[in-house]
Amino acid sequence: MKQFISFVKKEFHHIFRDKRTMIILLAMPVVQIIIFGFALTNEVKNSKIAVWDQSKDEASASLLSQLDASRYFEIVKPVFSTAEMEAEFKKGKIRMAVVIPPKFQEELVHFNKAQVQFIADASDPNVANTLTTYASSVVQDYQSRITGEKKMPYAISTRVRMLYNPELKGAYNFVPGVMAMVLLLVCTMMTAITVVRERETGTMEIMLVSPAKPFRIVIAKAVPYFLLSAVNIASILLLSVYVLDVPVNGSLALLVGESLLFTLVSLALGLFISTKVATQQTALFISLVGLLLPTVMLSGFMFPIENMPPPLQAVSHAVPARWFYNIVRSVMIKGTGLEVVWKDTLILVGMFLFFGGLAIKNFKIRLS
């Protein structure tokens, strides 16, 4: 036991005495949460739009002011021709244009029917889609207000409720993603590198010619990173709740427990990688390309898994982050419990045992 503590202590010395390691370990989670929270957002807010109001009557003015009042739009410019409008689009000054044809109010009152045109910049299809949907709903609102008094013979009205995330905040999506990414980077990359470094600098050579058991050497390498990951989990959750207003709807204990389980999977993966590579560069490369990339692309964090072609969907099953991402989303955002995520949890336990077992089995008791 004393031997083991001495190993762990030594490992902490390595971490605390290397500034770069410290920065990666402790500053990265904070920086990532902040970048994703404030800079990289795909939410649509205050999009600049232009209006071409050809009727200039009471009804059109009322509709436009309602558009302007919503937090999604900001009317920046009135335009008076198609050419002018197009010029604004080309300059990138506006995202969408609203065209109201002449005699808008007249047609609305006399024929009970009028038209409004939305022209959106679809060079970014997602944004264009979102904007026109928002704008349509504003028009719907306006319409139901003016028809409020009059009884329509048949009308089906739709009521949409956005469950779990009524304000459609991006943070609800990326907090689980960032958590998976940070834990994976810290645990897998750092442990893989630290084990390989011992082999590169020759210290492993001396350590092997000693009574120290390989199993203990491996575990001792992982312990400090496990503890630091616990700190990271805490800081990510605190930032999410208090800075980004993402609530923890489910059990906090379950969420932390699952995160620690994922940490164990990542550590096992890191140790497994370390038994397979010879240099720190390779360890870094494999951790980044072989793990971080699939984590970002195939976990469902960036792109929905259901939309992927079947082969990629199959590959995504092997990505630990996919299961963890699902667990965090379920527990943290939807507020479900173990009865829903038990399958994902079991898969992570299985992965931990698999990679951990391989790492210990493959640990080289000699130099080659």
Add this chain to the structure above:
Amino acid sequence: MTTVSISNIVKRYGSKKTVTTALHGISFDVQQGELFGLIGPDGAGKTSLFRILTTLLLAEEGTATVDGFDVVKEYKEIRKRVGYMPGRFSLYQDLTVKENLDFFATIFNTTIEENYDLIKEIYQQIEPFKDRRAGKLSGGMKQKLALSCALIHRPSVLFLDEPTTGVDAVSRKEFWEMLKRLREQGITILVSTPYMDEASLCDRVALIQSGRIMQIDTPAGIVQQFGKKLLAVKSNNMLELLKILNDQEIVENAYPFGEYHHVVLKNGGEDVLRNELNRKGMLFEMEEAEANIEDCFIRLMNND
């Protein structure tokens, strides 16, 4: 009593297509309490042999025992009782002197205090710097720290792979004196070195070249077996002199040796050589020299 026994060890590296053989069937024994030197140039196979004996590498053929234990089957026993100092400084550079020593004491299930008497003399020299990071020590101090770490568990056999490479002359001398005192404590020491002048400090030496042992004997025994007349010749034109010397029928070999050329004569004929050089108008000094290990090594190498 035999402490290290090596029998017919063959080590090959590389895959099927490009196999290099590092050791071609090496055999020798080292007795308990001996200071045994493995002398040879870089790439001779010294490190491979040491790694096989310290259970870090597996030999393709042959067997070896250290302290009575087989290096393959009983490697765990060997790892408990040998001390190993690799050729490259392999301690934790970001730990302090004291932390390194403490760490290695703990992994060998011992403490600094328990075996302090053994390392005292060496460790005292670096103790003033015990809070300095190992990476910031000078070459000589690093070497002393590495030796202290290798000794901390009172090993029965000590393997030192090129301990004096890259260390200044004064530190080298000190280091060998430390080894002699360790031998008096009953520790068997195997040391490898590319420096021929260090051979004479060992009890016995093995001269190794290209994975083959050329000779094993005491330093004096090796020098005695030289058996040829050796001359040291100096001139104002050393390059020209070497060419002339090597052209002579009676000269077996001539090679630069410090500020002289050493000349090995086949069967005497010192006067013939002196006349020949005079005839060529060379200004030179010639005197008889005593062969040392390096001369023996060069001769053995050429006879192969």
